[in-house]
Each structure stands twice: as structure tokens, then as C-alpha cells.
Amino acid sequence: MKSFENYFMNKQYERVKELGDKLAEIDPLIDWECFRPIVASMYYNNTEKGGRPNIDEIVMIKMLVLQSWYGLSDPELERQANDRISFQKFLGLPERIPDRSTVWAFRERLIDTGKDEVIWEELQRQIDSKGLKIKEGVIQDATFITADPGHQRINEPRGPEAKTRRNKDGEWTKKHGKSYYGHKLHTLADIDHGLIRRLETTTAEIHDSQVDLSKPGEVVYRDRGYFGGPCKGYNATMDRNVRGHPITDKQKRRNKRISSKRAPGERPYAVIKNIFKSGHQLVTTTLRTHTKNLFTCFNYNLLQLNTLQKNNPT
Numbered sequence: 001m002k003s004f005e006n007y008f009m010n011k012q013y014e015r016v017k018e019l020g021d022k023l024a025e026i027d028p029l030i031d032w033e034c035f036r037p038i039v040a041s042m043y044y045n046n047t048e049k050g051g052r053p054n055i056d057e058i059v060m061i062k063m064l065v066l067q068s069w070y071g072l073s074d075p076e077l078e079r080q081a082n083d084r085i086s087f088q089k090f091l092g093l094p095e096r097i098p099d100r101s102t103v104w105a106f107r108e109r110l111i112d113t114g115k116d117e118v119i120w121e122e123l124q125r126q127i128d129s130k131g132l133k134i135k136e137g138v139i140q141d142a143t144f145i146t147a148d149p150g151h152q153r154i155n156e157p158r159g160p161e162a163k164t165r166r167n168k169d170g171e172w173t174k175k176h177g178k179s180y181y182g183h184k185l186h187t188l189a190d191i192d193h194g195l196i197r198r199l200e201t202t203t204a205e206i207h208d209s210q211v212d213l214s215k216p217g218e219v220v221y222r223d224r225g226y227f228g229g230p231c232k233g234y235n236a237t238m239d240r241n242v243r244g245h246p247i248t249d250k251q252k253r254r255n256k257r258i259s260s261k262r263a264p265g266e267r268p269y270a271v272i273k274n275i276f277k278s279g280h281q282l283v284t285t286t287l288r289t290h291t292k293n294l295f296t297c298f299n300y301n302l303l304q305l306n307t308l309q310k311n312n313p314t
Helices: 002-019 022-029 032-039 058-071 074-084 084-091 099-112 115-129 251-276 286-311
Strands: 138-146 171-176 177-188 196-201 220-223 232-236
Touching: 002 084, 022 171, 022 286, 032 115, 058 074, 058 084, 058 099, 058 286, 074 084, 074 099, 099 115, 099 286, 115 286, 138 251, 171 232, 177 251, 177 286, 196 286, 220 251, 232 251, 251 286
Parallel strands: 138 220, 220 232
Antiparallel strands: 138 177, 171 177, 177 196
């Protein structure tokens, strides 16, 4: 009976594929099976303790990919995964679609165990194995990921004690006269391929220059916001005026060269905010925001890998 259902679903999906399915394009770009042991290690139902069988590990990871790709809440993810043929095909036509509670619990378990970071490391390993290593240099930048501040007075409880739906960890900051509440996503992307290599999430008031994602030996292109900040790599940060010491013509020319190098670093944020709709997060802590950011950057890399493959077919 199940084989007949899958046959029917595949026949229905053929029309969807003819119209264009981005999920079908990104699915073969990486080896999803390599993520299975990472996730499987979070469960104990295959030990003597036993327990209810967990949903397939790859299905769970792909659910978070779908959520991030389409900017869906947990309830909406559950609804669309049960409704859309392209979603079910991407998931491998599983017998059971995870419900919203299962998705939430899975994401929380990733955070508690740190497996979200291991998933990111595995993605980077696979990228490197394709020969897409950092060679020319990297670009570090940051963008605001806003959150819901709520309407409580400033002296009311924050953190775990707060009885509110507002973000519990976010902070206020101001840039160019405009106020932002929430977090910052800091990323480091390579110039060679436009892929995000490292990321960090902080609260919004943390200055860009306080976060250094570079490694020794890397040429790091950064804007004026990082002036005076630490840098483990070769520091290609734009100069800025200091009181009593305006920048020289030579420094202006250097700034222009750096600016042209770091300009592509803005593209990931345009994709993250305009395509994935992830510039505003409704989760309540920095850790949860970071995991959301991680899967958004995961998706950006899949999108960029697809672009690279189309531009350089083998």
C-alpha cells in the first residue's frame, strides 16, 4: 500500500518539478547521510533503557532546513510539510511527518547538546572536500537580527523569570539614529566562493569590533566598524578618521581597494533577509536565535553551492 502511495506521489510531483523546484536542486548538493550519526548520538532509545523510536534523523534536519528556507513557524511548518508535495519529496516521502512539538523538541535538543555546531562543522567539511577552500581571503561583517521587545516596563523581570513572549536576551542599540532591539549575526565569508564559513550571534549592543572570526594566515577584509578591533588574521580593515588625525590620501586609496573586496560580503544578508525572511526572529533567547541563524546560513550555503554548480558545471 505504501509503495502505491509513493508511486502516486511521485507521479504528482513530476508536474511540480517541471514548473521548477529549488528543493530538488539543493537536495543532491551535499551528503545528508553524514549528518545521521551526529543526530543519532542525541538519542538513547537504542540502548538498554529503550524508549519510543525517534523520527528519522535526516527528516528532522531537513525539517529545520525547510523552516529556515521558507521562514515558517513550527505550526506552519507542520501544516505545509503535510500539504506540499515538494516538501514531502524533499523529506524522502516519510511515513510520518514530525509535528510542531517534535520539531521544537528536536531544535531544543540540538541546542542543549551543541549538535547544531557539529552539523555546521560537517557542512564546512563537505564544502572543503569539494575543493572550495579559502584561498584569496575572507570578509567579516555583521547585521541586526531583530526580535520582539514586548511592552513591559524596563524594570520588569528579564531572563528566565520573565512571564512574557518577548525576547528575554535581546538588547537595544542605535545605529545611524535608528533603534534596533534583538541580536546581531556576525559572519565570515570567503571571497573565492561567497560561502559563509563561520558565524556568531551576539546581542545587538555588542560592537562589531568586539567579534573576531578570523584565523591566523587569513587576509580579513572589514569595514570601518572594525577599526582598532582585534584580528587574528592579516588585518585588511578600512581606516577611519581619529580625532586630530584625519586619514591620508594613501589611506583613502587603501580604503577604496578594501571596499571593493568586501562589497560581496553584503550579499548573504540580502539573501537572509529578503529571500529567507530571517531578519526578524520570534524565539526568546540568544541560543535559540543562534540556532535559527545557523540554519539560515546553512541554507545560504546550499543556495550558493547551487549557484556555483550552475556557473561551473562538471
